[in-house]
Amino acid sequence: MISYTEYDSPLGRLLLAASPRGITGLYFEEHKYFSGPGDWRRDDAHPHLVAAAAQLQEYFCGERQNFDLALDPSGTSFQQAVWTALCSLQFGTTTTYSAIAQHIAKPNAIRATGTAIGRNPISIIVPCHRVLGSSGGLSGFAGGLPRKRYLLDLESRHART
Numbered sequence: 328m329i330s331y332t333e334y335d336s337p338l339g340r341l342l343l344a345a346s347p348r349g350i351t352g353l354y355f356e357e358h359k360y361f362s363g364p365g366d367w368r369r370d371d372a373h374p375h376l377v378a379a380a381a382q383l384q385e386y387f388c389g390e391r392q393n394f395d396l397a398l399d400p401s402g403t404s405f406q407q408a409v410w411t412a413l414c415s416l417q418f419g420t421t422t423t424y425s426a427i428a429q430h431i432a433k434p435n436a437i438r439a440t441g442t443a444i445g446r447n448p449i450s451i452i453v454p455c456h457r458v459l460g461s462s463g464g465l466s467g468f469a470g471g472l473p474r475k476r477y478l479l480d481l482e483s484r485h486a487r488t
Contacts, residue, residue, distance in 0.1 A: 379394075
């Protein structure tokens, strides 16, 4: 059973979802690859959701650079490998789709890597916003490019050197 809650962020209302094992989703309003909670049940006291909301609050205030949450995303083994690679990206840094493909030892799978990044169900916490196009420009983000820019700017302001 998937439980959910809503979290009001500087980027608008976020929908947080969790299984008993961990966070399964973080979705923006008008998220590109999300059609609604279906048969999920609202549970504002679910421990994984409470922890995620607290850590997101710290993140948006510039007080948290790393999330420490149990994650339970649903995806193929390839997608899981890509999402795991995203979790290794340091706060305030960026990379490219090609570098992620190389990181998972699939250097010729750049498009598939991009698709997996686009299908990341746990935005922000699994930091797909840190991935840029090969030219270094903003490209693709299920929450929209203005949100991606906001997250990168937030991290740039609060990155510890």
